[in-house]
Amino acid sequence: MKTLVIAEHDNGRLATASLNAVTAAVRFGGTVDVLVAGHACDAAVAQARAVAGVARVLKVDAAHYAEPLAENLAVLVQRVATEGGYRAVLAGASSFGKNLAPRAAALLDVAAVSDVVGISAPGRYERPIYAGNVMVTVESDQVLDVLTVRSTAFDAAGSGGSAAVEEIAAGPDLALSRVVGRELSKSERPELGTAAVVVSGGRGLGSGENYHRVLDPLADTLGAALGASRAAVDAGFVPNDYQVGQTGKIVAPGLYVAVGISGAIQHLAGMKDSKVIVAINKDPDAPIFQIADYGLVADLFEAVPALTSSVAAT
Incomplete structure (x- = not known):
């Protein structure tokens, strides 16, 4: 049995979501291949071949794969998956994977x-529905399954592997879309999706x-990443790449500190798997306290500076 992981990368470094997807692919047994388009x-390929389990x-390698455009990649994945005889094709449930997987599956x-x-x-998978309030088992009798896997549910695969590298022909450039620019927020803090x-x-x-x-x-004191609720993002407090939910x-993360967050179901779906949850809110009936390990009913403008000190x- 063979499984294929579609690598998310920036041509120099693999995204952590791809390492989580490798761990999920190993659960199938058999061999795991990674497609790096x-x-x-070369740097991304070198990192991929060193991943344990691959x-x-x-x-x-082709110019039209310089940007991860789903239209071009989906056609490539279709060919590789069909010719390779894979049982499953996996990608991380990131924006990349959510954009690519449905196209490839179609x-x-x-x-x-x-x-x-x-x-x-x-052919037997678990996934959340109703904003994570219900877990369902999905059974598939398809010859080939296309999956996106939630990164927080699988540990990132480690290093120490020494996979073989095989160069394969590129697919066509469909010229259906192009990248016109990027606006990336830079921070010295840890990346939100992988922060402890x-x-x-x-x-x-x-x-x-x-x-x-x-x-x-x-x-800064905790060495933490910063996040926000959807309400805070919609109000313009911070950019939308801060949004958790x-x-x-x-x-x-190992520790999630929720400050001034009521705990709407949309937000809880994005953070309730945190190992330890600390909530600070002046409303004792806020839903966030129902899942918090530690809760403090207090004025955040007094409590947070005191906690920081x-x-x-x-």
């Missing part, structure tokens, strides 16, 4: 299974100025 992507890296004439959090056996500690703020902070004045010192980023002193 890019341009001048048997072979399929390298495709071309392969199979149904995609999204946001998989458990693999009991080939996350400090998130909600509408209770009142403004973007208050968000940074109150939360930045705590995040069903329509934002799914996180599962206490942590800094230890």
Whole structure:
């Protein structure tokens, strides 16, 4: 049995979501191949071949794969999956995977299974519905399954592998889309999706100025990434790449500090798998307290600076 993982990368470095997808692919048994399609992507290929559990890296180097355009990649995945005789094709449930997997599945004439959090056996998968309130088992009798896997449900694969590298022919350039620019926020803090500690703020902070004045010192002291609820993002406190939730980023850090967040179901779906949840809110009936390991009913403008000072002193 063979499984194929579609690598997400920037031509120089694999995304962590791809390492989680490799761990999921190993659950199928058999061999795991990784498809790296890019341009001048030798560094990404080298990283992929060193991932534990990978048997072979399929390298495709062409100018029209310099950007991960789903239209071009889906056609390539269709050909590779068909010719390779794979049992499953996997990608991380990131924006990349969510864009690519349904297109590839449609071309392969199979149904995609999204946001998989458990693999009991080939053709038997667990995934959340109703914003994570219900877990369902999906059974598939397809010859080939196309899956996106939730990164927080699978550990990232380690290093130490020495996979073979095989160069394969590129697919066509369909010229259906192009990248005209990127706006990337830069930060010295950890990346939100993979951070061990996350400090998130909600509408209770009142403004973007208050968000940074109150939360930045705590995040700096804890070495944490900054996140936010959808309400805070919609109010313009912070950019939308800070958003944690069903329509934002799914996180599962060791410590999640929710400040001024009521705990709407949309937000809880993105962070309730955190190992330890600390909630600070002045409303004792806020839903966030139902899942918090530690809750403090207090004015956040007094409690957070006091917490920051206490942590800094230890």
